[in-house]
Amino acid sequence: MLRVRFAPSPTGYLHIGSARTFIFNWLYARRHGGTMILRIDDTDIERNTDQSLQSIFDGLNWLGLGWDEQYRQSDRLDLHRNAAYQLLASGAAYRDFVPAGTDEGEKSHHDGPWLFNPGQREISVEESDRRAAAGEPFVIRYKVPRDSSEIITFHDLVYGPQSKSCNDIEDFALLRSNGMPTYHLASCADDADLNISHIVRGQDHLSNTFKHVLIFRALGSKIPEFAHLPLLVAPDGAKLSKRKHGPVVSVTTYRDAGFLPHTYVNFLCLLGWSPKDNREQLTRQELVDIFSFEGVNRSNAVVNFTEDNPIDAKALWLNSQHMRSMPVEDLLPYVEPVLAEAGLAVPYPAPWLATTVDLLRARFNTLLDYPTRGRAYFADDFPVEADAVKNLDKPGAREGLRALGAKLEANPEFTEASVEKDLRDLADELGVKAGLLINGARAALTGQPVGPSAFHVFTAIGRDRAIARLKAV
RNA sequence: GGCGCUAUCGUCUAACGGUUAGGACAGAGCCCUCUCAAGGCUUAAAUACGGGUUCGAUUCCCGUUAGCGCUACCA
Structure with missing residues (x-):
């Protein structure tokens, strides 16, 4: 198993x-x-x-x-201590009575590794037991074979055959003087x-x-x-450290930046592993089906981030790909809580949110874009960007848009086609370019100079809100 | 210092002796177009260095250099 x-x-x-x-x-x-x-x-x-x-x-x-x-090591301390004493009893380990931090041989680090505290390995079992019973503090160390220069070997599924001489392995600690196991032992x-x-x-x-x-x-x-x-x-080649690189190395950074959990999984898999067939965007099932240690490489991977941008650009791209390609109904459960958290309500009944998210996701990169860049679709109070104001300030724009509002109000039909016809007709009547009204309408309806095709914006905003926003320019 | 591991475009990576060294992100340009994206096309960009082995090395071996890891009664 x-x-x-x-x-x-x-x-x-x-x-x-x-x-x-x-x-x-x-x-x-x-x-x-x-x-x-x-x-x-x-x-x-x-x-x-x-x-x-x-x-x-x-x-x-x-x-x-x-x-x-699920387990917790602190619930299993007896197991660890028993293991330490089993090794002590079998002679594979010994008590070292040298106080912590005063290891002799510290100074000899220059010409070789510290291997053990002199004399401690040779203490007899009787003396060792007696001193321990008398309450003298000690650490239990593994008694690495010293007589023969034995080579320890194992085979790593990624790095291949590994070997190391016992001469290069120090008598590491198993049980601390406070009775707690070390990582090596407990693990x-x-x-x-x-x-x-x-x-x-x-x-x-x-x-x-x-x-x-x-x-x-x-x-x-x-x-x-x-x-x-x-x-x-990190980009500087140093090991990612919580202390040195701060919260950018935390999983929550990506979560809070509006990433889909699966995007993050997908992105991380591509760091140090490759499916070898040029695929990058993979579903969870695809990952499960093809993952193997054969595909894991051996050199460290750099996570690209800077102080002002903690997000790796490729991760961002991957997120936009996933958002666009997944079934829209699977995306909604991620969008809804983000909207709710921003205090935004969905203004129309059921099919609307799916349609609107589908419209917006082609140019959105993270979940956070919905309540921010997409705010005008969900709320009536939204900021008007400077470049949008420019479109509105063009000669004849405001007048034309107000007239468009009136024209749409007079027409009970409100479809992309009908709105387009009304708009283009009006542009002809007014003798202005359709683009003036089209780009102006986008600015009026969303407060933004950029976004989806204007006629899609009309139907997404809805008849009443669209007319109101046009008349208010 | 000792031991171990690693080394292909800026970044993530493919090529398990023979390729014009491939893909992706980011960059540049073009197309498309009601804007912005998306999408399509094009472009720039790499085998750390030096020796071997071989008809032939990104690939195998050695050395150098560089980076990382371990060298704690941290994990």
Whole structure:
């Protein structure tokens, strides 16, 4: 049974790279009928916050992909501690009584890695037990083999065969002196206990995997498959960091910018993975059907953003593509709440919203465009842009538009065709170009110099409102 | 410093020894047109560098350089 997990630690908001890791895990699980597990890795009690936990759930819920099982590491501390003591008992680990932060060998970092605190590995079991019983603080470390220069190997589904000498692996900590497990221990103990079959995570864990192989081995557990993902980096090439790059790396930035959740999923998939057939816009089902680690590349991907524009241009384009191509009835549930939040009501009964959204979406890029650029369709109070005023100020424009208002009022028919005929007839009568009235009408009806074909605007605004706006110029 | 990973247009990427190095976004131009978009067409833009291997390297090997990651009782 294929089982994968996404294991965020609640120390900040859900960031874009984490979101992608979640998505790739989810895709892989769905692709192969496996189980998707959400595990909150909250063993760092110093840095965890409830607010962060909430924002992770907010982000995940917004993506709308869901998961099958959920765990929290802090509920499973006994499991982790038992694992640590199992390793201690089997001789795979030992107590290190050197106080935190005073590791000897810190200074020897220049000529090589720090490997262990001298003398600690050799403390006898009896002495170790006695000092622990006496209350002396200690950390439990993995006793990495030192006698032979053993090579640890594993095969990564993305990066291929990996190997590292034990001479380059330090005696990493398993259990802190405060009794809390470290990430390495908790993660492996849980992965083993939860029968995780594939570990899919960021490439920043590639080097750590050797330690994990060591832990799984000492625990007597089956070693899972690994798939490491290239990192998402900032335009300057640096790892995306919450601290350095601010909220632009948060999932909520795209949500709040009016993106469809699926656009974001689609966009993130294209960062570090390719369907290899030049397709870019893909539905969720298409992604599930074709996702594989074969298509994941090995170099970091740059997320394009600047301080004044946190949104990657390609993501914006992708969003406009999705908005235009999805069934309009599927788009409405996303548009409606955005309108409501802006305090805008839908002015006409049922078919109208679908028709109007369909009219507008060809030139809109985000959901936020509906209440802003599309405000005139939903409300009578809307701003009149300077360039729209220019159209209205053209000689004869205002008079012509008022006359058009009267003419439309006198004609009970109000269709695109009838409005066009009335307008063109009037232009002839007045001896002005039809464009003067057409562009003027758009300006009068929407307050904007640009937008959909004017005659479509008339029917979308509706007879009464259109006439009123024309007469008011 | 040590270890690991990576290197194709500005960005995301395709080409798993033989292509005029392809696509997309962003840029420029043209067409369409009641405006603006959309759409169509065109254009500019890349194999980090140096050695090998080979009849032939973007592709395989080595080195250099650069970037990233790990090197915490963070994850």
